Amino acid sequence: MQSLSDKDVIDQIRQGKIDYFRYIVHRYSSRVRLYVSRRLYNKEEADDIVQESFIAFYKAIERIDPARPVFPYLMEIVKNEMKMFFRKSRNLEQLNENMFSDHKEQELIDVDIERFIQSIPPDQKKALSLVTEGFSYQEIAEKLKKPLNTIRTLIRRGKLAVQKQYRGEKRL
């Protein structure tokens, strides 16, 4: 197994001899696995990434230059797989209408917030006013012709600004 160069192995795989791919796997799987497991604490996820990397490498085998060393190319694929993994596993929290429905918001309910709304930016003021009038976020999005997530963000920021002002006044 050691006598065959990477170039010879790639050439054989390109000739349809798929079993030669095990040489590539045997040569590099330990190094790749070590690299990934040092960056991912979950062993199963690390193994999945290593497996997907070798599969992606196999799929790309017709396109690679056999004269160039295999390992750097393989590592590029591994890094891309890890990037995709991290992107997928990032938790994107959807802003929802009840996000700030906690006890702190309760203190605003009995207070006339109209005067606090006056000093916040106009788009936040408009959105927050419509909320106090009883419109749902979806209805506000349609009224103001803005995307729903934008409305959620505006309302959230508006509420934060109002809360800040209210607490500032309370301390005084």
Added chain:
Amino acid sequence: MARKGFEKRIEHKIYLFETKRTLREFVLRIGSILLIALGGIFFGIGLIKQLAEQRTFDLLALFQEDKEIVKEFWRDVLDTFYVELPKIPFIVFIFCSIVFLLFVLFFVKNFVKIRNKMRSIISYWFHH
């Protein structure tokens, strides 16, 4: 031992991927070749039938005549042949023939690769 098991899992996934890909390509290519061949045969037969009904093939009897006569009239005969030839079936027939030929050339060119691949795949699934 754990490392061997891990490597075997990778190998298994590779063979699974390659088997699906090869089967898919095989079905698509065979289907396409059959379609092209049938199309070519259908239009070819239709073409010959129409030419026979029109007695266009009788024009080619000129080429059995003396050299002098052939020399004098061959252009006229070919012009007439061209005018009487049903164009669309002829074009389709030629197109099907060319595509079929390309498929055959592709198969011949990649025969070794295809054979090796099939051997690898069959050997793997029969021994694992």
